[in-house]
Amino acid sequence: MGIERPYAFVFLLLLIPIAVYSIYSFKRATSFLGKMYRETSFSAGNDFSKFKKAILWRTIFRLAACVMVIFAFAGISWGVKPVPLQKSGDAVSFVFDISYSMTATDCPDGLSRLEAASAYANGLLERMGGTEVSVVLAKGDGVIALPLTQDVSAVKSLLENLSPSLMTSAGSSIGKGIQAAIQSFPTNCSHNPHIWVFTDGDETDSNLVRALEDAGKFAFPVTLIGFGQPNPVEITAGDGKTKVKTSLRADKMIDAAAFVNQKKLSVPSGLINRPYITYIAADSDGSALTLLKEVSSKVSNVESTEFLPVSRHGIFLFFALLFFVLSYFAGEFDIHFFRNKKFTSLSMVFVLAGLLSSCRSGRGTVLRGIWDWHQKEYQKATGQFLRTYTDAKIEENLSLQQYAAFNLASTYIMQEEYEAALQRLNQIEGSDDAKLKSAACYNIGIIKNRQGHYDEASEYFKKAILLDNSNIDAKINLEFSVQLAQSRSAQSAETEMTATSIDNKDNTLSDQVFTLIQQEEREQWKKLQSNRRESSAIDY
Incomplete structure (x- = not known):
């Protein structure tokens, strides 16, 4: 379940004084009317009792209606729905684990894991044919070092200088790197997103599974690319003194991918035909080819499906309307016409419900x-x-x-x-x-x-x-x-022009319903900065 505007629940506090005042007014009114009934000839205890109940229920229903309106405004959502989208091309976020464990020299030709990851990514970049790429650095935190760009030279320049010294945050957090990669894609990105993580799977905060689940919520495919060997290798931690052992945690990454893919079974069946989270060993045969197929097998413009949270504000608005109508006939204490008024009120509900459902045209x-x-x-x-x-x-x-x-x-x-x-x-x-x-x-x-x-x-x-x-x-x-x-x-x-809008006054389909294009400003990227902390013995 998600809540778009949680601050809306503050308005529930305003209902407390309203409820207190309503109870106070109710007691004063019933006290006065009770005295009047006792002093007049039409004293009918049964009718007066029904009147008190009617007023009480009217107050309860109206307060409930207010609560439903607040819930609707809060933007409560649960479940997901497939939304058709037209995707054009691909966009890939490279996530590099630059923790000290990646300095272990257990890759072919005596390369360190980080050097091997850089060379591997360079090889992919040369064959990606203009695909937009962003670069994220992951250590104790995740930072977008380079937003989405087609400038290959800028990406290669960054790859040549990968080092744990680029970030001072201690530890190793692959999960924060993946979360930063999710943020590197614009909210309205029309490309097919991919996240490729170059890592040995060694982390200090156990945040990997949570980050993969976040990527799964956005239907962002993530590929974990493993570097290193399963045999432990001794390295020096970030303090320059402490010796620690590190190894490729392939089993850990495979288990994390399987766990998150299993949770994706809650998505409507038939809409997902491949695992969203996969693991590939960098030194396995055809690993690079598998990755390149992800960004080369799609035509330039394809219609795809994205899963978005289902907003339930319509349900709460319906109940708000229902409670308000119930308060209307609950307050009618004329017993002889109660049933007729009840029928009229319910008719209003069904008519309004029909009007709401007509919006599906x-x-x-x-x-x-x-x-x-x-x-x-x-x-x-x-x-x-x-x-x-x-x-x-x-x-x-x-x-x-x-x-x-x-x-x-x-x-x-x-x-x-x-x-x-x-x-x-x-x-x-x-x-x-x-x-x-x-x-x-x-x-x-x-x-x-x-x-x-x-x-x-x-x-x-x-x-x-x-x-x-x-x-x-x-x-x-x-x-x-x-x-x-x-x-x-x-x-x-550099002067920007804007598209026109249609003045479709004579269109019988709908008056000016397709008026769309107005002046828009380009949104600019906001760079994320990491919290800088001193390295320590746990920085590996």
Whole structure:
């Protein structure tokens, strides 16, 4: 179970004074009304007793409704659901164990484990064909030394200088390295993620299994690559004096992988066809080939599935509504009409429940995708639009299919997945909607401009204007692209342009429901810093 906003439970404390005041008011009211009943001719003890119960239950139901609203706001979730995502290419996080145990010289040709890991990773890097790579260093802590990049020379430069002296944190924590690797992938990353851990399996904090479970929650495949020999080798610890023995802990890593893969059986069956956690001995035949197949067997754009927590706020909102309606007819103490009022209240519940369930239509899916898009949750938005596109294709609803394709392209543009965006925009060429075609041409112009093809961008902006002469953004960016084509100055080239939004006022499907593209700023990487601690005898 997960809680998105745990601070919401603070509001439960506000219900305490409300409950106290309600009890106080209830006692005063019943005391006064009891005296009135005794002094009048219509004193009916049975009716008065029912009245008190009705008021009490009304208070309880309304407090329960408030509690349900707070639970809904807290974002409680449990279970997982498959979400369709379009992945483009691969991204790999290299996690290097640089603890002192990796200085043991028990690898072929007299290399230390760390030197062998560096050479092994260099060999992989040369055959990965432009795959984005990040580098994480793991010792007593985990640090992202290099965020995702295609700069091979920067990665190789770091690999040449791997050493335990790069970090002063004591001990060995492979788990913290894996957790840092998870953080190295952007929240809205549209690549297929992989985590490759170069280690001997020797750790001091026993955090490996927990970190592998965290990776499993995000469906991030992790491969543990073992270096060294099972026979103990004596090394000098971080204090420069203490002698300790270390060996390859292959059995430990194999058991950890098996344990975590077994827990993944709780995920819906049929959705996972391979273990997410694997172990490979670096000196085994074909180990490098196995790793390279992970990043070379996929086509450039594939539809895949990711498991996300299932938010249960709808259940709590339903119970909040139910408790509120129950408080309505519970407070009706007119016994003669009680049953009729009860029937009316329950009818309200079923009508509202029907309205909530109607959001599962194609239009509701698009609306949810637009909401996710504006919340910058682009993976969720992609899933909603993919679902709409697939349903529209099955139903042969060409109009909805073209708008879903446009929305997908808009989402890809925000993630800088330009090739995937162009594929979707090309599907709109046959549209009869001039505004939609104009918006598609405009967005192609945006892509070409960001790629530095200013002449092509100008041509697409011209097409957008010819299709819709009210497209002011296209006119402005046409002049801008012409200026860039002429000057190509560095200062002008750094100016960002944004994609257009469709003013779909005449679209019968939904008024302006596909208005998507607005000015967005690029998110920047935040570097993580490790807590620096002095080395000690346990630093190995």
